Amino acid sequence: MEMIQIVGVGLLATVLVLIVKEQKPMFAFLLATFTGIVIFLFLIGKISAVIHMLEDLAVKSNINLVFLKTILKIIGIAYIAEFGAQVVRDAGQESIAAKIELAGKILIMVMAIPIITVIIQTVIKLLPV
Amino acid sequence: MNVDVNAIFQIAGIGIIIAMIHTVLKQMGKEDMAHWVTVIGFVVVLFMVVSMLDNLFKEIKTIFLFQ
Numbered sequence: 001m002e003m004i005q006i007v008g009v010g011l012l013a014t015v016l017v018l019i020v021k022e023q024k025p026m027f028a029f030l031l032a033t034f035t036g037i038v039i040f041l042f043l044i045g046k047i048s049a050v051i052h053m054l055e056d057l058a059v060k061s062n063i064n065l066v067f068l069k070t071i072l073k074i075i076g077i078a079y080i081a082e083f084g085a086q087v088v089r090d091a092g093q094e095s096i097a098a099k100i101e102l103a104g105k106i107l108i109m110v111m112a113i114p115i116i117t118v119i120i121q122t123v124i125k126l127l128p129v
Numbered sequence: 130m131n132v133d134v135n136a137i138f139q140i141a142g143i144g145i146i147i148a149m150i151h152t153v154l155k156q157m158g159k160e161d162m163a164h165w166v167t168v169i170g171f172v173v174v175l176f177m178v179v180s181m182l183d184n185l186f187k188e189i190k191t192i193f194l195f196q
Contacts (some may be wrong), residue, residue, distance in 0.1 A: 035137060
């Protein structure tokens with residue numbers, strides 16, 4: 001029952017944050033960040049299993065591995081950006097969080113450029129001249 | 130998972146103890162010492178969090194970015 005473990009850790013950390021926040025808000029922020037990291041580290045093992053499955057599937061169906069690599073990179077960027085933005089938002093800096101999210105979106109767009117190019121070329125090939 | 134949960138307790142404990150020491154030193158009239166204690170405690174906890182964050186980013190890199 002890993003779900004119960006995670007909920008337990010979350011509730012416990014919330015109570016500890018509430019206790020520490022009264023005295024030292026800085027420590028409360030670091031504690032919240034640390035809890036987020038712990039839960040994320042716990043989840044990343046599970047995510048890797050899913051990704052290995054996807055990799056196997058891609059190899060079996062002869063898809064160009066560059067596409068899979070790009071998609072995985074995009075997912076990684078999305079996770080990192082979301083995590084960072086939420087931590088910064090916790091500290092009350094809404095505008096910096098918005099900029100982190102913007103940077104994540106733009107980097108994803110840049111990563112996707114090769115795929116978009118391939119799609120456009122395919123569509124142009126299909127069109128009757 | 131056990132080690133990580135211990136670290137959460139560690140950080141909360143450090144926070145509470147630092148707050149106590151801060152209050153005691155303030156009562157004794159040593160304001161500057163109290164602030165130094167807070168700063169050192171903060172740096173220790175920050176070091177723990179940053180090393181853990183480094184760990185997390187390395188994991189993400191190995192899993193998502195094929196490196």
